[in-house]
Amino acid sequence: MKIAVIGSGNVGGALAQQWIKAGHTVLIGANFPLSGKSIELATKIGEDRFAVIENAVKQCDVILIATPATAIFDIIQQMGDVSGKVIIDASNAVMKGPEPYPTVYHCLADRTSAAIVKCFNTTGFENMLNPVYNNERIDMFMAGDSDKAKETARQLALDCGFGGCIDFGKADKVVLLEQFALSWINLAIMQGNGRDMAFKVVRR
Numbered sequence: 461m462k463i464a465v466i467g468s469g470n471v472g473g474a475l476a477q478q479w480i481k482a483g484h485t486v487l488i489g490a491n492f493p494l495s496g497k498s499i500e501l502a503t504k505i506g507e508d509r510f511a512v513i514e515n516a517v518k519q520c521d522v523i524l525i526a527t528p529a530t531a532i533f534d535i536i537q538q539m540g541d542v543s544g545k546v547i548i549d550a551s552n553a554v555m556k557g558p559e560p561y562p563t564v565y566h567c568l569a570d571r572t573s574a575a576i577v578k579c580f581n582t583t584g585f586e587n588m589l590n591p592v593y594n595n596e597r598i599d600m601f602m603a604g605d606s607d608k609a610k611e612t613a614r615q616l617a618l619d620c621g622f623g624g625c626i627d628f629g630k631a632d633k634v635v636l637l638e639q640f641a642l643s644w645i646n647l648a649i650m651q652g653n654g655r656d657m658a659f660k661v662v663r664r
Protein backbone atom coordinates (compact mmCIF):
# COMPACT_ATOMS: atom_id res chain seq x y z
CA MET A 461 0.00 0.00 0.00
CA LYS A 462 0.97 3.66 -0.34
CA ILE A 463 0.49 5.27 3.07
CA ALA A 464 0.69 8.94 4.06
CA VAL A 465 1.51 9.21 7.76
CA ILE A 466 0.49 12.60 9.19
CA GLY A 467 2.20 13.14 12.54
CA SER A 468 5.79 11.98 12.91
CA GLY A 469 5.81 11.59 16.69
CA ASN A 470 5.53 8.49 18.88
CA VAL A 471 2.63 6.80 17.04
CA GLY A 472 3.31 8.01 13.49
CA GLY A 473 6.99 7.14 13.85
CA ALA A 474 6.33 3.65 15.23
CA LEU A 475 3.76 2.71 12.58
CA ALA A 476 5.81 4.22 9.75
CA GLN A 477 8.81 2.08 10.72
CA GLN A 478 6.70 -1.08 10.97
CA TRP A 479 4.97 -0.52 7.62
CA ILE A 480 8.25 0.24 5.84
CA LYS A 481 9.64 -3.02 7.28
CA ALA A 482 6.56 -4.83 5.93
CA GLY A 483 7.25 -3.50 2.42
CA HIS A 484 4.72 -0.65 2.16
CA THR A 485 5.51 2.72 0.60
CA VAL A 486 5.35 5.31 3.39
CA LEU A 487 5.45 9.09 3.03
CA ILE A 488 5.43 11.31 6.12
CA GLY A 489 3.25 14.38 5.73
CA ALA A 490 5.05 17.02 7.81
CA ASN A 491 5.53 20.69 8.43
CA PHE A 492 8.77 22.15 7.04
CA PRO A 493 11.41 22.91 8.14
CA LEU A 494 11.46 19.59 10.01
CA SER A 495 11.79 19.91 13.78
CA GLY A 496 12.07 17.78 16.94
CA LYS A 497 10.57 14.31 16.46
CA SER A 498 10.48 14.68 12.65
CA ILE A 499 14.26 15.09 12.55
CA GLU A 500 14.64 12.09 14.88
CA LEU A 501 12.42 9.95 12.59
CA ALA A 502 14.20 11.21 9.46
CA THR A 503 17.50 9.87 10.80
CA LYS A 504 15.85 6.42 11.04
CA ILE A 505 13.84 6.23 7.79
CA GLY A 506 15.45 8.91 5.59
CA GLU A 507 14.47 12.52 4.88
CA ASP A 508 13.43 11.54 1.33
CA ARG A 509 10.33 9.95 2.90
CA PHE A 510 9.10 13.39 4.12
CA ALA A 511 6.81 15.64 2.07
CA VAL A 512 4.41 18.50 2.69
CA ILE A 513 1.05 17.10 3.77
CA GLU A 514 -0.80 17.84 0.51
CA ASN A 515 1.85 16.11 -1.62
CA ALA A 516 2.06 13.07 0.67
CA VAL A 517 -1.73 12.68 0.55
CA LYS A 518 -1.88 13.09 -3.26
CA GLN A 519 0.57 10.21 -3.77
CA CYS A 520 -1.10 7.77 -1.35
CA ASP A 521 -4.34 5.75 -1.04
CA VAL A 522 -4.23 5.41 2.74
CA ILE A 523 -3.76 8.22 5.29
CA LEU A 524 -2.91 7.77 8.97
CA ILE A 525 -3.79 10.63 11.35
CA ALA A 526 -1.39 10.47 14.32
CA THR A 527 -1.50 14.03 15.68
CA PRO A 528 -3.16 15.74 18.64
CA ALA A 529 -6.94 15.66 18.04
CA THR A 530 -7.19 19.45 17.96
CA ALA A 531 -4.90 19.64 14.89
CA ILE A 532 -7.49 17.97 12.65
CA PHE A 533 -9.09 21.20 11.33
CA ASP A 534 -5.71 22.44 10.13
CA ILE A 535 -4.86 19.00 8.68
CA ILE A 536 -8.16 18.68 6.77
CA GLN A 537 -7.33 21.98 5.05
CA GLN A 538 -3.78 20.89 4.25
CA MET A 539 -4.76 17.42 2.94
CA GLY A 540 -6.86 18.71 0.03
CA ASP A 541 -9.04 16.21 -1.84
CA VAL A 542 -9.31 12.88 0.02
CA SER A 543 -12.29 11.36 -1.81
CA GLY A 544 -11.74 7.68 -2.58
CA LYS A 545 -8.99 7.40 0.05
CA VAL A 546 -8.96 5.51 3.35
CA ILE A 547 -8.24 7.55 6.49
CA ILE A 548 -7.16 5.74 9.67
CA ASP A 549 -7.69 7.84 12.80
CA ALA A 550 -5.22 6.84 15.53
CA SER A 551 -5.82 9.93 17.67
CA ASN A 552 -7.45 10.22 21.07
CA ALA A 553 -9.46 13.20 22.20
CA VAL A 554 -9.25 12.21 25.85
CA MET A 555 -7.60 15.41 27.08
CA LYS A 556 -8.79 17.94 24.50
CA GLY A 557 -11.07 17.13 21.56
CA PRO A 558 -11.87 18.71 18.21
CA GLU A 559 -14.91 20.62 19.48
CA PRO A 560 -17.77 20.49 18.64
CA TYR A 561 -17.02 16.87 17.56
CA PRO A 562 -16.47 14.15 20.18
CA THR A 563 -13.57 12.62 18.19
CA VAL A 564 -11.43 13.16 15.09
CA TYR A 565 -13.35 10.29 13.43
CA HIS A 566 -16.60 12.29 13.73
CA CYS A 567 -14.94 15.43 12.39
CA LEU A 568 -13.52 13.56 9.37
CA ALA A 569 -16.88 11.85 8.70
CA ASP A 570 -18.64 15.22 8.70
CA ARG A 571 -16.07 17.22 6.72
CA THR A 572 -14.59 14.77 4.19
CA SER A 573 -15.85 12.05 1.84
CA ALA A 574 -13.05 9.59 2.66
CA ALA A 575 -13.62 6.05 4.03
CA ILE A 576 -12.74 6.35 7.72
CA VAL A 577 -11.80 3.91 10.48
CA LYS A 578 -10.65 4.43 14.07
CA CYS A 579 -7.67 2.14 14.78
CA PHE A 580 -4.20 2.12 16.40
CA ASN A 581 -5.45 4.34 19.27
CA THR A 582 -5.89 1.77 22.06
CA THR A 583 -2.36 0.89 23.08
CA GLY A 584 0.98 2.58 23.71
CA PHE A 585 3.30 3.29 20.77
CA GLU A 586 5.87 0.89 22.25
CA ASN A 587 3.37 -1.93 21.63
CA MET A 588 3.09 -0.82 17.99
CA LEU A 589 6.87 -1.12 17.65
CA ASN A 590 6.80 -4.54 19.31
CA PRO A 591 3.38 -6.25 19.65
CA VAL A 592 4.80 -9.59 20.84
CA TYR A 593 4.66 -10.67 24.53
CA ASN A 594 6.08 -14.05 25.54
CA ASN A 595 5.73 -15.34 21.95
CA GLU A 596 2.08 -14.20 21.81
CA ARG A 597 0.85 -11.46 19.52
CA ILE A 598 -1.39 -8.86 21.20
CA ASP A 599 -4.55 -7.53 19.51
CA MET A 600 -5.43 -4.24 17.87
CA PHE A 601 -9.01 -2.90 17.80
CA MET A 602 -11.01 -0.79 15.32
CA ALA A 603 -14.43 0.82 14.82
CA GLY A 604 -16.25 2.68 12.05
CA ASP A 605 -18.83 2.50 9.29
CA SER A 606 -16.59 1.67 6.30
CA ASP A 607 -15.90 -2.00 5.51
CA LYS A 608 -13.22 -0.94 3.01
CA ALA A 609 -11.39 1.15 5.63
CA LYS A 610 -11.66 -1.67 8.19
CA GLU A 611 -10.17 -4.21 5.76
CA THR A 612 -7.24 -1.83 5.17
CA ALA A 613 -6.71 -1.24 8.91
CA ARG A 614 -6.91 -4.97 9.64
CA GLN A 615 -4.23 -5.76 7.05
CA LEU A 616 -1.98 -2.97 8.33
CA ALA A 617 -2.39 -4.19 11.93
CA LEU A 618 -1.37 -7.71 10.89
CA ASP A 619 1.56 -6.26 8.91
CA CYS A 620 2.69 -4.53 12.14
CA GLY A 621 2.74 -7.88 13.90
CA PHE A 622 -0.53 -7.70 15.85
CA GLY A 623 -2.30 -11.06 16.29
CA GLY A 624 -5.66 -9.72 15.12
CA CYS A 625 -7.68 -6.56 14.66
CA ILE A 626 -10.90 -6.95 16.63
CA ASP A 627 -13.95 -5.11 15.27
CA PHE A 628 -15.59 -3.01 18.03
CA GLY A 629 -18.51 -2.12 15.75
CA LYS A 630 -19.70 0.81 13.70
CA ALA A 631 -19.37 4.59 14.22
CA ASP A 632 -21.51 4.47 17.36
CA LYS A 633 -18.64 2.51 19.01
CA VAL A 634 -15.88 5.02 18.18
CA VAL A 635 -16.26 6.87 21.50
CA LEU A 636 -16.20 3.50 23.29
CA LEU A 637 -12.92 2.72 21.52
CA GLU A 638 -11.46 5.99 22.83
CA GLN A 639 -12.66 5.05 26.31
CA PHE A 640 -10.96 1.69 25.82
CA ALA A 641 -7.77 3.63 25.08
CA LEU A 642 -8.33 5.55 28.30
CA SER A 643 -8.62 2.19 30.10
CA TRP A 644 -5.13 1.26 28.85
CA ILE A 645 -3.83 4.71 29.91
CA ASN A 646 -5.47 4.25 33.32
CA LEU A 647 -3.93 0.82 33.93
CA ALA A 648 -0.51 1.59 32.46
CA ILE A 649 0.05 5.11 33.72
CA MET A 650 -2.48 6.21 36.38
CA GLN A 651 -2.48 2.88 38.24
CA GLY A 652 1.30 2.58 37.80
CA ASN A 653 1.50 -0.78 36.01
CA GLY A 654 3.88 0.63 33.40
CA ARG A 655 3.59 0.89 29.61
CA ASP A 656 4.74 -2.71 28.99
CA MET A 657 1.22 -4.12 29.15
CA ALA A 658 -1.39 -4.88 26.50
CA PHE A 659 -4.84 -6.31 25.74
CA LYS A 660 -5.52 -9.61 23.98
CA VAL A 661 -8.89 -11.31 23.42
CA VAL A 662 -8.84 -14.99 24.33
CA ARG A 663 -11.54 -17.47 23.39
CA ARG A 664 -12.63 -20.91 24.58
Ligand SMILES: NC(=O)c1ccc[n+]([C@@H]2O[C@H](COP(=O)([O-])OP(=O)(O)OC[C@H]3O[C@@H](n4cnc5c(N)ncnc54)[C@H](OP(=O)(O)O)[C@@H]3O)[C@@H](O)[C@H]2O)c1
Nearest residue numbers: 467468469470471526527528529531534551552581584585
Ligand atom coordinates in the same frame (compact mmCIF):
# COMPACT_ATOMS: atom_id res chain seq x y z
N1 LIG B 1 1.67 8.09 22.62
C1 LIG B 1 0.96 6.97 22.53
O1 LIG B 1 1.40 5.90 23.02
C2 LIG B 1 -0.37 6.96 21.82
C3 LIG B 1 -1.01 5.74 21.61
C4 LIG B 1 -2.22 5.70 20.90
C5 LIG B 1 -2.77 6.89 20.42
N2 LIG B 1 -2.13 8.07 20.66
C6 LIG B 1 -2.74 9.30 20.09
O2 LIG B 1 -2.03 9.53 18.85
C7 LIG B 1 -1.89 10.94 18.63
C8 LIG B 1 -0.40 11.26 18.50
O3 LIG B 1 0.25 10.93 19.71
P1 LIG B 1 1.85 10.91 19.80
O4 LIG B 1 2.18 10.41 21.15
O5 LIG B 1 2.41 10.27 18.59
O6 LIG B 1 2.14 12.51 19.75
P2 LIG B 1 3.53 13.24 19.48
O7 LIG B 1 4.66 12.31 19.71
O8 LIG B 1 3.46 14.51 20.26
O9 LIG B 1 3.47 13.58 17.91
C9 LIG B 1 2.49 14.42 17.39
C10 LIG B 1 2.83 14.74 15.95
O10 LIG B 1 1.78 15.54 15.40
C11 LIG B 1 2.36 16.60 14.65
N3 LIG B 1 1.44 17.73 14.56
C12 LIG B 1 0.91 18.46 15.56
N4 LIG B 1 0.10 19.41 15.06
C13 LIG B 1 0.14 19.27 13.71
C14 LIG B 1 -0.46 19.97 12.63
N5 LIG B 1 -1.29 21.01 12.84
N6 LIG B 1 -0.21 19.55 11.35
C15 LIG B 1 0.63 18.51 11.15
N7 LIG B 1 1.24 17.81 12.12
C16 LIG B 1 0.99 18.20 13.38
C17 LIG B 1 3.63 16.93 15.42
O11 LIG B 1 4.52 17.61 14.55
P3 LIG B 1 5.55 18.71 15.17
O12 LIG B 1 6.46 17.96 16.10
O13 LIG B 1 6.21 19.25 13.92
O14 LIG B 1 4.68 19.71 15.89
C18 LIG B 1 4.12 15.54 15.77
O15 LIG B 1 4.85 14.98 14.69
C19 LIG B 1 -2.58 11.64 19.81
O16 LIG B 1 -3.89 11.96 19.43
C20 LIG B 1 -2.58 10.57 20.90
O17 LIG B 1 -3.65 10.74 21.80
C21 LIG B 1 -0.95 8.14 21.34
